[in-house]
Amino acid sequence: MSLQGVKQRFGIIGRTEILDRALSKAMRVANTDLSVLIQGESGVGKEVISKIIHHLSPRKHDAFIAINTGAIPEGTINSELFGHEKGAFTGATSDRKGYFETASGGTIFLDEIGEMPLDTQAYLLRVLESGEYIRVGSSKVLKTDVRVIAATNVDLLDKVRKGKFREDLYYRLNTVPIKVPSLKERREDIYMLFRKFSLDFAEKYRTDSIQLDPEAKKLITDYSWPGNVRELRNVVEQLSILSEEKLITKERLVDLVPDIQLRYLPNRVPEGSTESLQEREILYKVLFDMKNDLNDLKGLIFELIKTNDLRVTDIQGLKQMQLGRPMGESVSQKYDFSPSVESSYFDTDKEDLADGPVLVNQEDYDEMEVVENNLSLEEMEKDFISKALKKYNGRRKEAAAELGISERTLYRKIKYYGL
Numbered sequence: 402m403s404l405q406g407v408k409q410r411f412g413i414i415g416r417t418e419i420l421d422r423a424l425s426k427a428m429r430v431a432n433t434d435l436s437v438l439i440q441g442e443s444g445v446g447k448e449v450i451s452k453i454i455h456h457l458s459p460r461k462h463d464a465f466i467a468i469n470t471g472a473i474p475e476g477t478i479n480s481e482l483f484g485h486e487k488g489a490f491t492g493a494t495s496d497r498k499g500y501f502e503t504a505s506g507g508t509i510f511l512d513e514i515g516e517m518p519l520d521t522q523a524y525l526l527r528v529l530e531s532g533e534y535i536r537v538g539s540s541k542v543l544k545t546d547v548r549v550i551a552a553t554n555v556d557l558l559d560k561v562r563k564g565k566f567r568e569d570l571y572y573r574l575n576t577v578p579i580k581v582p583s584l585k586e587r588r589e590d591i592y593m594l595f596r597k598f599s600l601d602f603a604e605k606y607r608t609d610s611i612q613l614d615p616e617a618k619k620l621i622t623d624y625s626w627p628g629n630v631r632e633l634r635n636v637v638e639q640l641s642i643l644s645e646e647k648l649i650t651k652e653r654l655v656d657l658v659p660d661i662q663l664r665y666l667p668n669r670v671p672e673g674s675t676e677s678l679q680e681r682e683i684l685y686k687v688l689f690d691m692k693n694d695l696n697d698l699k700g701l702i703f704e705l706i707k708t709n710d711l712r713v714t715d716i717q718g719l720k721q722m723q724l725g726r727p728m729g730e731s732v733s734q735k736y737d738f739s740p741s742v743e744s745s746y747f748d749t750d751k752e753d754l755a756d757g758p759v760l761v762n763q764e765d766y767d768e769m770e771v772v773e774n775n776l777s778l779e780e781m782e783k784d785f786i787s788k789a790l791k792k793y794n795g796r797r798k799e800a801a802a803e804l805g806i807s808e809r810t811l812y813r814k815i816k817y818y819g820l
Contacts (some may be wrong), residue, residue: 404428413446414597415590419582423450429472430458430577436529438514438574439552441581444631446551446635450581451510456551463507466500471516478521480537480667489538501534505545514551514574515560522567525549529573549574584626591622594630598637609647612673616651624661627813636661663810687781783818786811790820 404424407413413424429453439447448467473481477496480489484499500509511517517525528534533542546819551574558730560566584591593614601609613621626632636658641650643657655662786804793799801811814820 402428407453407457411449413449414594415587416593417582417587417590420587423579423581424453425576427578429459430454430579432459432549436548436574436576437550437579438557438577439550439579439581441552441554442627442629443554444629445581445583445657446630447554447581448510448512450579451552453552455508455510455548458508458548460507460548464504465510466504467510467512468500469512470521471513479516479524482521483524483534483536486539487535489536493538496536499534499536501528501545501547502543504547506547508548508550511549511551513553515555515557515566517554519565519567522570524568526567526573529570531767569781583707584629588622591626591633592618593632593636595621598634599641602638602641606641608641610636611644611647611649613649613654614651617649617654620651620654620661624663625813627816660809684782687785690785704812716817719799783820784813786818787820790815 402410404421407424407428408415413420417697426487427437429448437451437454439450441447451467452465455461468482470478480497482501484497484502485493487493487495512523524534528545528547532544532546534545535542557566557571557575561571563566584594588819592613596610599610599612621633621636628635640654640657646653655657698707786800789800789803790797792803797808797811797815801808804811
């Protein structure tokens with residue numbers, strides 16, 4: 402079957418090269434029994450790729466079972482996958498076949514494989530290596546002939562490094578890796594998908610299909626679509642139902658779907674624009690913290706003056722004096738404290754000089770150390786989010802409230818910065 406034929410059969414819309422490469426790889430591996438690991442963000446259509454592999458394989462007439470391993474409780478997942486014997490645990494009133502027994506001869510698609518418990522990973526590894534498994538509560542070894550296709554939206558290698566995923570299982574599953582691109586990586590396909598979904602919902606709800614004016618079209622094309630194709634489909638359905646006007650303007654689009662105008666920092670925001678409000682709130686909070694740090698620094702200067710019993714005669718001159726030293730460095734390391742030099746900023750007499758050092762006038766100081774702070778907005782935002790998560794021990798709801806943003810926006814930024 403040709404690439405175009407596969408797209409038509411499985412309802413895949415898109416013409417970007419990166420998408421075509423993923424589909425071609427799936428078609429080439431379909432005739433084998435190799436394990437496949439499909440990687441991609443949530444909502445990109447990883448299950449569709451698994452169905453393509455199954456339906457183009459010699460196993461197409463046997464069972465195809467899709468399982469979300471992240472949705473099965475840890476206490477029951479072994480029973481779900483491998484079955485159990487009567488009396489194996491409370492509530493096991495009869496023997497039960499697991500998915501690997503039911504789908505023998507066919508294909509099992511294990512979505513969110515990164516959420517699978519470690520003990521279940523060991524059982525799965527045995528199935529992949531020898532086709533053998535044991536029901537819960539039994540000692541009898543059973544055989545199965547099943548092809549495993551796994552999918553994940555997380556970095557499994559990172560989980561391996563953290564000890565949360567078996568390294569041997571990772572390499573066994575990753576025999577053939579397939580990367581499914583996110584929607585922001587195939588922007589030229591966004592409007593094509595919009596048109597397809599609008600026609601589908603027009604037929605479903607027996608109404609005219611919605612259309613976009615040029616500004617609204619640019620808005621949906623520029624949006625990052627963190628939920629990918631699934632999010633786009635939901636937005637089109639929402640517009641099809643809620644919009645009385647079938648020509649959607651930019652203002653109407655923003656009114657019905659406010660999140661459509663959100664952007665990631667750092668971004669250049671046009672003058673007068675109302676976009677990226679939540680992101681800018683974080684920036685403002687960072688700047689306010691910098692102001693507080695500056696006030697603390699000022700307090701340190703006046704504490705030094707008080708400690709050394711110095712009388713300030715030129716308060717404006719003191720405010721203009723630049724410290725030029727990093728926090729934590731002692732004052733004596735930076736400044737020459739000499740009782741023989743008089744300061745234009747301090748009025749001292751011999752008695753004062755005997756009691757303690759005097760700060761030297763800035764004009765008498767030849768060199769000054771300049772400390773350059775990291776002014777990257779992205780780094781400041783990342784640091785601020787990290788501090789909020791650490792403060793609340795990783796609880797995103799409390800961290801989002803502290804940052805003044807939605808939990809959904811915080812989740813996107815955690816993924817963006819890899820926190």
